[in-house]
Amino acid sequence: MSRIRSNYDSSFRARFRRYIRGEEELKDVDYMPLFKKQMDEERAEDERATEHYLVPPIKDPMEDARLYAEYSGIKWFRRLYQVMAVLLCVAICAVLIYNIAFMPGFGSEESPMNNEVSERYLSQGEEETGVTNIVTGLIISYRGFDTFGETHVLFIATIAVMILLKLMKQEKPVVAEGEEEGGDIILTTIARVLVPLIFLFGFYVLVNGHLSPGGGFSGGAVMGAGLILYSASFGFTSTAKFFNEKIYDIVKVGSLLLYSLLIVYNLFTGANGIASVIPLGKAGEILSAGLILPINILVGLEVACTMYAFYALFRKGAI
Amino acid sequence: MSEWIVFSFAAILIIGGLLVSLLAAFGLFKFRFALNRMHAAAMCDTLAILLVLLGLIVINGASLLSLKLGLIIVLLWFASPVSSHLLAHMEVIVSSKLKDNCELPGQEEGGSSES
Numbered sequence: 403m404s405r406i407r408s409n410y411d412s413s414f415r416a417r418f419r420r421y422i423r424g425e426e427e428l429k430d431v432d433y434m435p436l437f438k439k440q441m442d443e444e445r446a447e448d449e450r451a452t453e454h455y456l457v458p459p460i461k462d463p464m465e466d467a468r469l470y471a472e473y474s475g476i477k478w479f480r481r482l483y484q485v486m487a488v489l490l491c492v493a494i495c496a497v498l499i500y501n502i503a504f505m506p507g508f509g510s511e512e513s514p515m516n517n518e519v520s521e522r523y524l525s526q527g528e529e530e531t532g533v534t535n536i537v538t539g540l541i542i543s544y545r546g547f548d549t550f551g552e553t554h555v556l557f558i559a560t561i562a563v564m565i566l567l568k569l570m571k572q573e574k575p576v577v578a579e580g581e582e583e584g585g586d587i588i589l590t591t592i593a594r595v596l597v598p599l600i601f602l603f604g605f606y607v608l609v610n611g612h613l614s615p616g617g618g619f620s621g622g623a624v625m626g627a628g629l630i631l632y633s634a635s636f637g638f639t640s641t642a643k644f645f646n647e648k649i650y651d652i653v654k655v656g657s658l659l660l661y662s663l664l665i666v667y668n669l670f671t672g673a674n675g676i677a678s679v680i681p682l683g684k685a686g687e688i689l690s691a692g693l694i695l696p697i698n699i700l701v702g703l704e705v706a707c708t709m710y711a712f713y714a715l716f717r718k719g720a721i
Numbered sequence: 722m723s724e725w726i727v728f729s730f731a732a733i734l735i736i737g738g739l740l741v742s743l744l745a746a747f748g749l750f751k752f753r754f755a756l757n758r759m760h761a762a763a764m765c766d767t768l769a770i771l772l773v774l775l776g777l778i779v780i781n782g783a784s785l786l787s788l789k790l791g792l793i794i795v796l797l798w799f800a801s802p803v804s805s806h807l808l809a810h811m812e813v814i815v816s817s818k819l820k821d822n823c824e825l826p827g828q829e830e831g832g833s834s835e836s
Contacts, residue, residue, distance in 0.1 A: 499830055583830045586806075586807065586810065588803055588806055589806075589807060592799055592800070595799070596796075596799060596800065
């Protein structure tokens, strides 16, 4: 008969046997609460440290400069610096204002801006491009190649930012997943009223670009701002329901490719609205001015995508 | 004569708007704490612009341009207070010296009246 140890009842073996027989469930070992307590303390300490790290003591940036000036005896230099700054500012203002007197009058004929080029644009622009807003005709028809390059600049800038942000592997997104939902109620209420109006106005500016001040770039900027407002107030998940990365790729690349096609056609037919088969229509109507209206819409989509992409890329690291 | 009345009315409105924005600029540099400065800046965004644009509407008379100016007023009065509210919200969340500068709901009133 083997000797039973006095503490057998509480030993692991006895408890295990009882557990097998179904008399007792294995409970947490006694040191677990202690361990948990220690963990909690460590975590609280970590949090305190992080909090301290996150909100550094805000220091007046001028404090160092003031102390330095006081103790190194160069107080007079600061006085001189202030006086000289004001004097220099006044002198530059005086020179500039004096020079205004020699500038040609606003819209006068002797102005070097008014050469035969702008005269030609003003006199023949409406006839040749079919627009009533000469500026749009200028930047999309006469200088279409330039605008084409600008649109590519937007595209390449977004691509470069995406490459850089993908290279820097973010361990966690800037905006946590649960954090962004349920935005501020005031913002949400106002955004519900304003976002449709902003989109409508952006589309109006876009489509009306050849008739009134506006055009692709400004209309696209308005629409991009509307998208940003929407995603800022309702969160990225609800924005992704109608504008996720797939749709973004299709819209952005598709509009640039279509734009390229149109501008290549325009260049092949002599970079002039006259030789193109597409009718110019009657100036002043929405459906007129040949290629300018579709190009405006494509440029606007490109700009809107770029604006939203920059916002989304910098805020959460992806579109 | 009536032209002069309309013109002087518009001038009073525009000058009032300019004065308000001047006050706002003054307050922006006088106050030290972010929420106080925001209060001054928000006044410029709403009241000053309202007065200036109303003056322009009065000068212009009833036309499509006046309607557009009115829409600008409506848009600004929608958007500007909301953005101010969001900025203030952010400041309250982030600021570390909020307790030194303003009276929080939890605090007793005695402490703030002394300072």
